[in-house]
Amino acid sequence: MDTSESTTGNGTAAQGDGQDGTGERGRGWRRWAMDTRPLRRPAYRRLWSSTIVTSVGSQLTAVAVPKQIYDITGSSAWVGYASLAGLLPLVLFALWGGAIADSMDRRRLLLLTNSGLAVTSVLFWVQAAIGLDSVFVLMALLALQQAFFGLNSPARNASIARLVPADELPAANALGSTVMQTGLVAGPLLAGVLIPVIGLSELYLIDAVALCVTVWAVVRLPALPPLTTAAKSSAGWQAIAEGFRYISLHKVLLLSFLADIIAMVLGMPRALFPQLAARTYASYGEGLALGLLFAAIPIGAVLGGLLSGTFSRARRHGLMVIASVIAWGAAVTGLGLTTNLWVAVAFLAAAGVADMVSMVFRGAILLSAATDEMRGRMQGVFTVVVAGGPRLADVLHGTVGSALGVRTAIAGGGLLVVLATLGLAVVTPALRDYRI
Known part of the structure; x- marks a missing residue:
């Protein structure tokens, strides 16, 4: 990697520190624990630290919005409509945001979008505090929030390669993903505890305060302008089209997207969790079963992140993607074949690790x-x-589950993931052979 792409907070190149990871981490339990080398880079450490706060805060809003909509309407259908209302802005602005992130200073874009997210959370708080009780206002604010998120996410993720060297990218991704998955577990649990105590409006306010922490962290990042003059072009639809052409010409990128689509569309059975809890695992208690089913994958993902030292130094990145997607499909297949709740939770946790x-x-x-x-x-x-993948999976699994039965849909989907991924690995070796 060009040293100009690996800039730390003090303006120096993010070179190694003289340790190859075989020293203090090479013996005993440390070799298995999370690889924390990227946290030695001040700029990445600031970005990651802010994520600790916002990953929980964002989940408070993610719980508060559907809860408030259901309280107003008494209808789960409206909760679903609100989810769709946020999807289109997310898709459009994520594509556009990626083009913008390639044409301007990414630090500046992060400042603008994180500020926009914070203002949106304040507006959520205001409408709840004054008792507006308007579903359409909530849906409009949700669409605005997802638009800002779509603009923010590409710039945030693309910046990581400028903050850490190439050999630490897997470790940096593991650190960030672990924090986000922890938020998926802790945020909803905290929201469930806080709603009866402080109410919905204060959850929005907590999220707004958390986003201010992110703004502060971004202010302290180094400038991240485009590295080439050619990149400083307009961020219109032509730039977006160039991105898709770039993917089509670089097979390993296209295949990495395809692997994720296979895993999520064919093998994400979350739409069937309520029915599993109500029927297959009813004897364990429907509420307990539902909570465990939804929490198991994030818990497994957090466990995988905490033990990321076992895999983060692997150099055959493509083979690791293929193996993990196959493991995901096998775990989902196991979920569809068991009638024991605790075995099901174990399979889902294994899927989370994968x-x-x-x-x-x-x-x-x-x-x-x-x-x-x-x-x-x-x-x-x-x-x-x-x-988009999990949302398409909700439609697919819901339809197939109604027609063929829940367990058949889950086990069949998992098996299709395994077969499709094996076929992908055999027919197109570009992903299988990719390494750094």
């Missing part, structure tokens, strides 16, 4: 295989795939 490994190395491939002037657009497409 998903963490997949996220780490897909993210590393996107940052290492793409040039800096294209990283924003690659991250924009990545955001769309990550957000």
